[in-house]
Amino acid sequence: MVTEFFLTVGGILLLYTGAEMLVRGSVALSHKFRVRPMLIGLIVIGLGTSSPELVVSIEAALIGSGEIAVGNIIGSNISNLALILGLAVLFRPILAAKELLTRDIPVMIAVSAFMTLLLWNGILTRLDGILLLVGLFFYMVITIRMNIRPHISEEDLAYRTRSVPVVLLATLAGVGILILGANLMIKGAVGIARIFEVPEGIIGLTIVAIGTSLPELAAAVVAAIRRQGELILGALIGSNILNILFVLGVTGAVRAVHLTDIMLDDLVIMTIFAVLMVPVVRTGYKIGRLEGVLLLLLYAGYISYLFIR
Numbered sequence: 001m002v003t004e005f006f007l008t009v010g011g012i013l014l015l016y017t018g019a020e021m022l023v024r025g026s027v028a029l030s031h032k033f034r035v036r037p038m039l040i041g042l043i044v045i046g047l048g049t050s051s052p053e054l055v056v057s058i059e060a061a062l063i064g065s066g067e068i069a070v071g072n073i074i075g076s077n078i079s080n081l082a083l084i085l086g087l088a089v090l091f092r093p094i095l096a097a098k099e100l101l102t103r104d105i106p107v108m109i110a111v112s113a114f115m116t117l118l119l120w121n122g123i124l125t126r127l128d129g130i131l132l133l134v135g136l137f138f139y140m141v142i143t144i145r146m147n148i149r150p151h152i153s154e155e156d157l158a159y160r161t162r163s164v165p166v167v168l169l170a171t172l173a174g175v176g177i178l179i180l181g182a183n184l185m186i187k188g189a190v191g192i193a194r195i196f197e198v199p200e201g202i203i204g205l206t207i208v209a210i211g212t213s214l215p216e217l218a219a220a221v222v223a224a225i226r227r228q229g230e231l232i233l234g235a236l237i238g239s240n241i242l243n244i245l246f247v248l249g250v251t252g253a254v255r256a257v258h259l260t261d262i263m264l265d266d267l268v269i270m271t272i273f274a275v276l277m278v279p280v281v282r283t284g285y286k287i288g289r290l291e292g293v294l295l296l297l298l299y300a301g302y303i304s305y306l307f308i309r
Helices: 002-032 037-049 051-062 066-091 099-118 126-146 154-158 164-195 200-211 214-225 229-254 264-282 289-308
Strands: none
Touching (some): 051 229, 099 229, 214 229
């Protein structure tokens, strides 16, 4: 019991430390390279915190269990927009850039709908995977070009003296500490749950499921508190896009996936959550605590639906 307790507490401390390093490093990188924080959020936080899911997805595809990867993507995308964003704005409301409604959110809706159409027949072919990876290439090129700031700001000058390798190393270290902290916390929490004889199924559906989202959640909360809303919105929306174009693309390219347990309504619900971001962001381009509560209620409703269907 003592070991499990220290694992849990140690994991929480590492999550906070890693999130602080990641957010600070990401902001510094955005100024060093004169790009908008949203782009750094997409590339560094979005890709970095999704790296465990990518590894799991590739391993699952190689052993013929690609359906795990598909379920992971659907659950992660819903969790990003409902659970993580909802909790983050409870700490501090987030201001949203208008470009989100004209570019990033429409892309997220489009790729979510495209994923639903691709999997409607229950099969993800290698050709589907290749098409998704081609879409990823064009998305990354266009996104990078549109997020470069041509003029040097006073904040850029303030970060000029900082070494790029040092800032990059600190940022990547933050990602690593986040992932380590999440793993320690999951082990500790699972150990405590088993001591109290909590059923394995409940552990998997609660502690493990939420635990895999802890890196994104920790980064989102710290970014919200530090008034870096654009950073975390870019990370969450970008992560959803990358989960589909990159993770699902690689999974399909490695091996065709035949779905049996993933239900079509899960795909539709994922797309609906993407569409819901339009009214959520459009209300004054500010995501407040009311929207956060509504997102959390919708997420609770989805989880309840999983238990009763």
